[in-house]
Amino acid sequence: MSSSIPIDVPAPFVPAVGLSFGQPGADAVFVDAANPMPVRLARAPAAAIPLAGTASASGRVGPFVPELDRPIHLTLSGSWSGTVRVLRSVDGGTTLDPLTLAGEPWAVFTTNANEPVAEESVSGTSYYVEFSLLSGAVTYRVAQ
Secondary structure, three states: OOOOOOOOOOOOOOOOOOOEEOOOOOOOEEOEOOEOOOOOOOOOOOOOOOEEEEEOOOEEEEEEOOOOOOEEEEEEEEEEEEEEEEEEEOOOOOOOEEOEEOOEEOOEEOOOEEEEEEEOOOOOOEEEEEEEEEEEEEEEEEEO
């Protein structure tokens, strides 16, 4: 017995099959480039281990190793004065480069903040936080 389905003549057509979607009582909308399926991939929570702590003296902490293609958020809080900046390394921390945007310094803070600072697409990249504190203590968190 054959495992395939025979095609008999006359059958000069192929039945059209297409996906569509819509709301009850409304016309169906065919899926195409202009009308993609109304779904998105559900991503699991990021597995990158947050870099968090409190700094009361100048120095550097890290690395934070991000998952690719997810925003990297920096949160700074506390009563402090000075400068905090985010640094990026592609060689395991041997070389630390400041972040820039259009050639200007980026991710340099002199006050509390809570914002995305980068989104990484290069495998093996790590991030560090550098503190140049004049007084006080800053609580920091780098996470995804």
